[in-house]
Amino acid sequence: MKSDASTSRPAMDIDLAEMGRRLRALREERGISLSELARRAGIGKATLSGLETGVRNPTLETLWAVTAELAVPITALLPRWGEPTLRGASVQATLLEAFDEESATYELYRLTFPAGTEQTSPPHPPGTTEHLTVFAGTLRAGPVDAPRTLGPGGHLSWRADVPHRYQVVGADDVQASLLMRYPRSSRATDSGVQPSRAPGRSAR
Amino acid sequence: MKSDASTSRPAMDIDLAEMGRRLRALREERGISLSELARRAGIGKATLSGLETGVRNPTLETLWAVTAELAVPITALLPRWGEPTLRGASVQATLLEAFDEESATYELYRLTFPAGTEQTSPPHPPGTTEHLTVFAGTLRAGPVDAPRTLGPGGHLSWRADVPHRYQVVGADDVQASLLMRYPRSSRATDSGVQPSRAPGRSAR
DNA sequence: CCACTTCGTTCCATATCCGGAACGTTCCGG
DNA sequence: CCGGAACGTTCCGGATATGGAACGAAGTGG
Numbered sequence: 213m214k215s216d217a218s219t220s221r222p223a224m225d226i227d228l229a230e231m232g233r234r235l236r237a238l239r240e241e242r243g244i245s246l247s248e249l250a251r252r253a254g255i256g257k258a259t260l261s262g263l264e265t266g267v268r269n270p271t272l273e274t275l276w277a278v279t280a281e282l283a284v285p286i287t288a289l290l291p292r293w294g295e296p297t298l299r300g301a302s303v304q305a306t307l308l309e310a311f312d313e314e315s316a317t318y319e320l321y322r323l324t325f326p327a328g329t330e331q332t333s334p335p336h337p338p339g340t341t342e343h344l345t346v347f348a349g350t351l352r353a354g355p356v357d358a359p360r361t362l363g364p365g366g367h368l369s370w371r372a373d374v375p376h377r378y379q380v381v382g383a384d385d386v387q388a389s390l391l392m393r394y395p396r397s398s399r400a401t402d403s404g405v406q407p408s409r410a411p412g413r414s415a416r
Numbered sequence: 417m418k419s420d421a422s423t424s425r426p427a428m429d430i431d432l433a434e435m436g437r438r439l440r441a442l443r444e445e446r447g448i449s450l451s452e453l454a455r456r457a458g459i460g461k462a463t464l465s466g467l468e469t470g471v472r473n474p475t476l477e478t479l480w481a482v483t484a485e486l487a488v489p490i491t492a493l494l495p496r497w498g499e500p501t502l503r504g505a506s507v508q509a510t511l512l513e514a515f516d517e518e519s520a521t522y523e524l525y526r527l528t529f530p531a532g533t534e535q536t537s538p539p540h541p542p543g544t545t546e547h548l549t550v551f552a553g554t555l556r557a558g559p560v561d562a563p564r565t566l567g568p569g570g571h572l573s574w575r576a577d578v579p580h581r582y583q584v585v586g587a588d589d590v591q592a593s594l595l596m597r598y599p600r601s602s603r604a605t606d607s608g609v610q611p612s613r614a615p616g617r618s619a620r
Numbered sequence: 621c622c623a624c625t626t627c628g629t630t631c632c633a634t635a636t637c638c639g640g641a642a643c644g645t646t647c648c649g650g
Numbered sequence: 651c652c653g654g655a656a657c658g659t660t661c662c663g664g665a666t667a668t669g670g671a672a673c674g675a676a677g678t679g680g
Contacts, residue, residue, distance in 0.1 A: 226476060226477065226480055269475050269476055269477045270475070270476050271473050271474070271475055271476070272430060272473055272474050272475070272476065272479060273430065273473045275476060276430050286490065286491070286494065287490070287491055290490065320526075320593060322524075341569060343549060343569065343571055345547055345549075345571075345595060347595075364597075365545060365547065365573070365597055367547060367571055367573060369569075369571065389524065389593075389595065391549055391551075391569075391593070393568075393569050
């Protein structure tokens with residue numbers, strides 16, 4: 213980052229103030245004072261204070277010490293899990309995991325389609341397949357010429373190297389997971405899902 | 417931190433070297449150079465180099481920039497995802513997400529079955545269903561009287577209120593995700609996995 | 621009413637993290 | 651062979667995160 217050389221304070225993509233609020237909330241839930249937490253975590257009060265007020269960009273070590281003492285995963289302070297990232301118009305996609313195997317790359321997403329969503333995706337690299345599982349709501353999805361309708365628990369796979377569509381049926385939002393499989397070496401040009409600016413920053 | 421006052425370099429609870437190795441692996445999987453990644457992420461080559469060799473304790477901002485560019489959650493670099501929790505004998509299960517819907521509770525796990533694993537699970541509460549997706553390796557799974565064999569990308573669902581089995585086929589470990597669906601009110605006493613502890617420090 | 625304690629913030633010297641530049645390698649193409 | 655380009659590491663001045671100490675503000679007990 214450091215995109216903007218004019219601001220002395222770096223244009224952080226993470227909302228430090230929000231992170232600070234979460235941290236303070238966590239601490240207060242446990243009913244311990246700032247001084248106490250700082251002491252237990254082995255960091256300076258000044259550091260913790262700065263962290264909670266969102267004026268510091270902590271070191272991994274510092275963050276670790278604090279979250280460890282609070283017994284929460286570091287992600288508890290971050291934007292939101294894997295941080296939802298926009299994809300297409302309204303669909304929210306969160307990358308949960310990515311695996312790189314010998315012959316293919318896998319990316320597991322959690323998706324939310326707001327009611328009314330109707331989106332068509334351009335083809336992905338050759339050989340790419342999508343494996344969709346619906347948790348809640350009803351979704352009509354698949355290749356544009358052979359879509360199927362899925363209710364909660366429904367599952368569908370298709371080749372994603374042709375145009376395909378997602379269309380919410382009914383008035384409820386749709387919650388789903390999507391496993392994308394990119395055969396090795398086709399992911400290269402990353403023409404597809406744009407795995408998402410993962411953690412989710414705000415452009416740059 | 418700073419538990420050890422004698423070492424000038426603070427006794428970090430995170431294994432920076434290990435984190436660096438993971439980072440480098442992620443970068444190389446994508447086939448891009450250190451210089452290139454540094455440029456894309458908007459950080460200095462020196463910084464990235466230091467990170468990958470494990471000699472730097474990065475700022476949250478730096479870490480964010482890199483993981484964002486790699487499109488992985490920050491946790492991909494940390495000790496171990498959501499902290500694996502033992503379940504059964506050798507199978508490792510990590511709870512990725514849990515959803516509470518009106519009519520059911522969903523739990524999404526990432527599973528690792530070491531080669532040779534063969535495990536039979538007792539019945540879950542009535543109405544429970546399991547939805548398994550294999551990422552790597554070959555797994556024979558399902559109700560004990562009607563198992564099926566799944567390769568990478570394979571998917572299978574079954575009612576889990578009867579005894580069912582997981583059996584690794586071949587010499588490779590199996591990576592998979594498992595979606596458990598507990599119809600409302602039957603989930604009762606959390607028969608399974610503990611959502612995982614926090615960052616997992618080294619005691620203190 | 622006043623010592624005393626604890627709280628969270630601010631000040632400050634020091635430690636160290638950051639990125640640009642310089643450097644030694646390796647890998648081509650001519 | 652020899653330039654040129656790209657790679658990853660090291661060097662270094664400048665920026666900033668860190669923790670100890672000082673500080674004012676509340677609370678507490680005598």
